[in-house]
Amino acid sequence: MAEVDFAALKKGGFMRQKQKGYFSLRLQVVGGQLTAENVKKISEVAEKYGRGYVHLTSRQGVEIPFIRFEDIEEVRRELAKGGVKPGVCGPRVRTVTACQGSAVCPSGNIDTQDIAQELDARYFGRDLPHKFKFGVTGCQNNCLKAEENDLGIKGALDVKWVEDKCISCGVCEKACREGAISMADGKIVLDERRCNYCGRCAKSCPTDAWEGENAYLVSFGGLFGNTIHKGDAILPLIRSKEQLYRVTDAAIQFFADHAKPGERFKFTLDRVGLETFKEKMEEAYNGGISD
Amino acid sequence: MAEYQIDDTVDITDVVCPITFVKAKCAIEELDDGQILSVHLNDGEPVQNVPRSFKEEGHQILKLIDNGDGTYDLLVKKVEA
Numbered sequence: 384m385a386e387v388d389f390a391a392l393k394k395g396g397f398m399r400q401k402q403k404g405y406f407s408l409r410l411q412v413v414g415g416q417l418t419a420e421n422v423k424k425i426s427e428v429a430e431k432y433g434r435g436y437v438h439l440t441s442r443q444g445v446e447i448p449f450i451r452f453e454d455i456e457e458v459r460r461e462l463a464k465g466g467v468k469p470g471v472c473g474p475r476v477r478t479v480t481a482c483q484g485s486a487v488c489p490s491g492n493i494d495t496q497d498i499a500q501e502l503d504a505r506y507f508g509r510d511l512p513h514k515f516k517f518g519v520t521g522c523q524n525n526c527l528k529a530e531e532n533d534l535g536i537k538g539a540l541d542v543k544w545v546e547d548k549c550i551s552c553g554v555c556e557k558a559c560r561e562g563a564i565s566m567a568d569g570k571i572v573l574d575e576r577r578c579n580y581c582g583r584c585a586k587s588c589p590t591d592a593w594e595g596e597n598a599y600l601v602s603f604g605g606l607f608g609n610t611i612h613k614g615d616a617i618l619p620l621i622r623s624k625e626q627l628y629r630v631t632d633a634a635i636q637f638f639a640d641h642a643k644p645g646e647r648f649k650f651t652l653d654r655v656g657l658e659t660f661k662e663k664m665e666e667a668y669n670g671g672i673s674d
Numbered sequence: 675m676a677e678y679q680i681d682d683t684v685d686i687t688d689v690v691c692p693i694t695f696v697k698a699k700c701a702i703e704e705l706d707d708g709q710i711l712s713v714h715l716n717d718g719e720p721v722q723n724v725p726r727s728f729k730e731e732g733h734q735i736l737k738l739i740d741n742g743d744g745t746y747d748l749l750v751k752k753v754e755a
Binding site for chain 2: 489550552553554557558560583586587588589
């Protein structure tokens, strides 16, 4: 057998198993979605080259265990016919996870799948000092657990009350779980300090008297492995995709520039200082020019 | 309440989510287009979610009346799909 370059294989999604000569092949999945064609091909490959089963990973990925070392090239070619690509492991940008988002879910505030695809196109597999995970969740229900990720994105709704559409029915006051809405003399009062941008007022309003713009809440430095840390949401509401990607570009660049090899984002932020990082993020948030 | 003519009432304070909306939905099915249902419901999850579920089904919410005793009456006009 030729010399095995484990690092190269790992980069290509081949996870060495404890059984000698076998690999668990990680596949590229974006936002937890696979086409029926993908699934068919994965099934065929698992039958023919694996042991007839797949493993669903904790981050919406699929792995085919028990792939023989000598079959790797053939498996890669076979999967490509069904539009399936190997994923990645190691120190780089990992699978971008996402819930179904506003395209399908009544609670969704943003099109999470669209964002996941764009993040994947922008960053997937990019080499960095350590692993880097993105997660995109559509709303405050947080099904996708945004704050577990090195960079988490949460869908928000930036709401405004439109007086002449309102019938003062009282539904939104009750739909709000933050106590941010009160009614006085048939008029709505929104306490903006309490609003968490969940969008429940707009979604429940029978006359659409709450108008909402899609927006994003971003958290940094989440961990859910050996160390557990909830990502820090240090920026105000992000109101456009352009602004969102300015921030994600700057965050990942900060990690590339400042992290030591093998150091997760959270520990880089601890060492370099969250305040220093925050200044950089505010610069990106404001369009590259700091206040 | 005098401003609306109520055609039927349903009490969903005796059930919990998700049966709350199922019971309310069954009640509105019985009505004709344009008729008004009054739904008696509890504070908390029912009052947070049931109005929105009616909206998502395409019906028209008219009013939420706070009875001051931890219950509400939600007036819904049936809109035939």
